[in-house]
Amino acid sequence: MRTALALLALLSTATPAAAQLSPAEETMVRTVEAHFEEDVTLLERITNVNSGTHNHEGVRAVGQMLVPEFEALGFDVEWIDQAHVDRAGHLFARREGDSDAPRILMIGHIDTVFEPSSPFQLFARDGDRATGPGVVDDKGGIVVILAALRAMEAAGTLEGANIVVALTGDEEDAGDPIAQSRQHLIEAGQWADVALGFEQLSTDEGRDMGVVARRSSNSWTLTTSGRTGHCSGVFSEGAGYGAIYEMARILDAFRVQLPEENLTYNVGFMAGGTPAEMGADNLSATAVGKTNIIPDSAVARGDLRTLTQEQTDRAVAAMQAIVDANLPGTDAQIEFAFRYPPMAPTEGNTALFETLNAINADLGLEPMGVFPPARRGAADISFVAPFADGLAGMGPEGSGSHAEGESVDLRSVTRQAQRAAILMSRLAENPVAREE
Template sequence: MRRCLLALSLMALALPALAQDAERTMLSTVVAEHDRHVGLLERMVNVNSGTLNLAGVRAVGEMVRAELEPLGFDVKWVDMAETGRAGHLIATHPGNGKNVLLIGHLDTVFEPESPFQTFVRDGSRATGPGIGDDKGGVVVIVAAMRAMQAAGTLDDANVTIVLTGDEERIGTPLSIARRDLIAAGRAADYALEFENLASEDGVDFGTIARRSSANWTLQTSGRTGHSSGVFNDTLGYGAIYEMARILDGFRRDLPEPNLTYNVGVIAGGTPAAIDAEGFAVTASGKTNIVASTAIARGDLRTLTPEQDARVRQRMQGIVDQHLPRTDAELSFGEGGYPPMAPSDGNLALLARLNAVNRDLGLPEMSPYDPARRGAADSGFVAADVATLGGLGVAGGGAHAEGEWIDLDSLIRQSQRAAVLITRLSAGEP
């Protein structure tokens, strides 16, 4: 399988559409350095960089620094101690062309206590924590930059790379945690995000939209007393019935395309409580006592800011229709990911990528269904700059033990990226 793909990659060098010697050099460089980049990926994966492992995140950042500085990048580490996180790596390569922002992240969901810690290769398939999300994407960036340098197209390229250290669990306050990424997006002409490639049954898709991700907390209260009095004018319905009414109202009244509103944790009783992190709930009670308190937490995912605002208003309207002798409060957590809303600019960027695909002899990529993608850092820049996501490696099982990638996808993704970035920075139509 791997030999076959390498042969196809070499055949691409003969395509007449690739008239420029520089582009041919980029393709051949990616193929020639494939084993080097697999080795880099293995070393990165074997360093634990769970979001809360601050030293591990910094260590992976230093590995990337060692790759980019020899290519002429000015690399700096932006410390994020005030947000409770390690920090971000920002690398700049000033040039004469359009500024192209490349986005990825250094952290993973696998903290040091996870049993899943090691890179394992089996032919063209490899598993490991964060191998696709997002260390494979970071390696694609490195491979593309090396190919551009070999071809001489990096010399005048205007490239900014932002690799966050807390994509999986953003630090607070958000205004500081994403300050530098947002600023880079406002200065860029194009933004490319290197999270996992959407690929199904051997067909690759382009990501021109992602939904948001925000957390909500719902707390209900009621009068407590002997259960023989439930539903009467004195006690009313209690906190749990009020909670059930609201959540069922969400289920019945909110559905619309590209919207989800999951309930992740719930507790009710006399009393019920939730921890400061919002993950663990406790409750106690008896069958003959009307519940005084109920708590639920969930997430909300929308495709556009307008949809987000509208749905939040509708949720609040459902909450406000209280059962007798109950009350409820709905709140949304600080931060979260804004949507990467679909736009003409994003679609035009996919068209530019498809021009590259045609020249490389690869199939064109259709837009991927945003309802099937998670949120990402691209959402923080998409309101300011045309953005294309999912330019990392192909694989599966992200965020779970056994996360895997197709190592051969590292070749085609690095080739696509090198040619696309070169053309974008040069201002080619």
């Protein structure tokens, strides 16, 4: 359900009278700062428990470590088992407040890309920087969530708030079918007025940036076929062009005809021959053939990323039209797998961003710019973007995500928690009229 909540919040924070921190907001700032070392200790504890997506026991263990943290703040906590999609599950924490208070969804994830077989397993601190598996993606984001909520409790602004914290256990490799693995998250998005994604903070040349949009992440599989025979007949009316020329025609037409802003369509791998076959894992292919035989088959898989659903629909239609214009003696089929939808830029998202920038001014921080969506990958917040205004990139600053040596700027946990706590508290000042 979309509301004018974000626009109302923008108006309430943009006036000169609001251009300073309130006593409650000053309490939030001090509380986050005072609990810095405790937050680092919690980050170390949960980082040192391996929670690679496919380590179900580890994902559940980290979830259980977080249960008392949320319960201490008055949240009802539920572990949602996901064995039916071969994943560990999700941790949802809910706090019901005033009926007319805005409904805020905070999104993070417990899992990491580092499975137990990875040599990169432990948290290590060097001053205000730390390394560890998932330390910024996304265990640091979870700590930001908890630090912000504790600050709100200390300031009295958590009382009466309507908040759901959704920590998925398979963000790095969502379970299939995705409609089932993301069912509870989508339902939470339909409930929410505002969604905040606590993955890594975007920066540009050292400047903090706001994320109001993220692109989709989908894939496609292309197969072509042709009449096989002796190569001397290639291009003839009887033999045609063969599967590889048809594949080359299609891929080159994608390159030439599809380009538009924020649209990409990478080709990950391809193979052609007599025969060419896709691997059972859909991540490989095999082919054999001779130079004097016209190939009878070719296969390719690729990626498709878009900024809006309209762009997705337009690109899919254009790709299908290209695939259907076959060379003589050939045929082709393309199949699309739609995984992560886009988080499209909206007026509500922009209004939330401007509200956040008003908070930056009150905190004495540099204004944020808008981070280019083409430079951010897909994320769980995209599943709720059609229903609620949102901001992504609310987690800490770091580097090297998904690689050994992944690191986090520990002081950015403080900065981001202060921003989040004040943002949610200011949003809560605007009652929402709901239809009965």
